[in-house]
Amino acid sequence: MTRTLRVVDARHPGAVLDGLRDALEGGPAIAPRADDRAPADLPGTVPQAVSLVVETSGSSGRPKRVALSSDAVLAGAAAADGALMGPGQWVLALPAHYVAGLNVLVRSLAAGTEPALLAPGHFDPRAFVDAAAGLDHPTRYSSLVPAQLATALDAAEADPVVAEALRRFDAVLIGGQATPATLVGRARRLGVTVVRTYGSSETSGGCVYDGVPVGRTRVEVVDGQVELGGPSLAEGYLDDPERTAAAFVMRDGLRWYRTGDAGTVSSDGVLTVSGRIDDVIVSGGEKVSLGVVERAVREQPGLADAVVVRAAHARWGEVPVVVTAAAPPPSGAADDLAALRRAVAVVAGRAAAPDRIVRVDVVPLLPSGKPDRVALTRLVRDLAAS
Structure with a gap:
């Protein structure tokens, strides 16, 4: 069985939110993109299990189209809530075609809260503060990449209003790339609660927080490579069985995603990624x-x-x-x-x-x-x- 796949212009985050809501309720699957153009090779239908297609080039190589089910992205949302302070209200400051941005929207839908949506483009700390001021839920979150956090901290160190707004978040998730310890230290000295996340589109976004797997996520290192398992794994790559077979493997009766990252797991289960x-x-x-x-x-x-x-x-x-x-x-x-x-x-x-x-x-x-x-x-x- 199949379902319709439609492109949604991520320059309009509200449209992505509406499309996600429909997709998670069984409507057409969506492929958020940075524009409104549908690539010639993008299929018009996807397997019935697929609700969301995230196109990513990773850090190198040709683009991949990661096919995610409703169960996977909702499992990721539930795991995040369990690892944080429970369901809350979010500020979207990331592109809505990027898996971390999509996670903000999915977690908002799962929580039944209305996210504050920043306009795409250059990150403006003042606009971020204004968006945070409009939140009315007692539990508040946002997700940033390290460069955005650095910009926000620069502003906070010069303006107490920005600093206070950042401190009011129960957690600011930081992912997308390695986060320097000095940056984390700056945030914590200002009283900002930051959580470093690790994951990818293939795992419905971050599934390891501060080195610790969340929810039912499992982490193993096999021949030096980090592998992730659990209910938030993607179905695979859309119309790319060769890549899917290379990246997603079965071992000991469980399905694992081979991340391509080198790392180690300590005796107490904390993951360190080395590159x-x-x-x-x-x-x-x-x-x-x-x-x-x-x-x-x-x-x-x-x-x-x-x-x-x-x-x-x-x-x-x-x-x-x-x-x-x-x-x-x-x-x-x-x-x-x-x-x-x-x-x-x-x-x-x-x-x-x-x-x-x-x-x-x-x-x-x-x-x-x-x-x-x-x-x-x-x-x-x-x-x-x-």
């Missing part, structure tokens, strides 16, 4: 995780937005390169790089020390809000060739 498995380079004969390097770089003052990519090197084979929109310090780029190399080497070894820092006006982002690593890798390559 992408395919982001390991060999530099001078030593393996270097770009994810580990990136986390170390982001802990340095002024480099919270940094992205670390690979680059070819005549002597070492490949090396890490830092890309950032931050302005160089008064001391000069050479001193800046030397200090950064020392700091990273202490954490990750000499082979992990960045080869150079590339300054850009703006770090390019994917529609999900994650850095566009493909574009940045190409930029670094082209600069080296010029």
